[in-house]
Amino acid sequence: MSLADDCIFCKILRNEIPSLKVYEDEQTYAFMDINPANPGHVLVIPKYHAPNIFEIPPEWLSACMVTVQKIALAVEKTVSPDGINILQANGEGAAQSVFHLHIHVMPRANGDDLKM
Numbered sequence: 635m636s637l638a639d640d641c642i643f644c645k646i647l648r649n650e651i652p653s654l655k656v657y658e659d660e661q662t663y664a665f666m667d668i669n670p671a672n673p674g675h676v677l678v679i680p681k682y683h684a685p686n687i688f689e690i691p692p693e694w695l696s697a698c699m700v701t702v703q704k705i706a707l708a709v710e711k712t713v714s715p716d717g718i719n720i721l722q723a724n725g726e727g728a729a730q731s732v733f734h735l736h737i738h739v740m741p742r743a744n745g746d747d748l749k750m
């Protein structure tokens with residue numbers, strides 16, 4: 635793990651801030667979003683502090699995407715939503731608010747009018 639002192643997601647990885655874990659492996663961690671856009675909104679993060687897509691080493695990004703697929707498959711199988719969005723923001727102009735790379739996995743329901 636390569637973490638930062640003042641990053642909220644690194645604090646989650648160090649167990650300094652509680653989170654609702656849904657999955658974990660050597661390189662990644664998945665947990666429920668504290669302010670879900672939709673029920674079942676999960677975040678996937680690397681156990682490596684990088685602020686965005688530009689600075690994450692490819693092997694860590696790959697590990698995250700494998701975990702994203704696992705989460706999406708589990709959601710598809712258990713909840714059977716009408717769809718699933720996968721979203722990752724880079725920069726304030728893209729509405730990024732936490733600067734530790736994270737990937738949103740958001741189940742969708744027909745007509746839910748989710749704003750992203």
Ligand code: 5GP
Nearest residue numbers: 642653665666667668669723729730731732
């Ligand atoms: P962004 O806007 O950067 O793409 O997404 C950041 C996400 O992190 C938001 O959906 C927000 O609700 C979530 N978030 C921020 N702080 C916390 C926290 O302390 N715990 C959890 N579980 N989610 C958080």
Ligand code: ZN
Nearest residue numbers: 641644683734
């Ligand atoms: Zn961090």
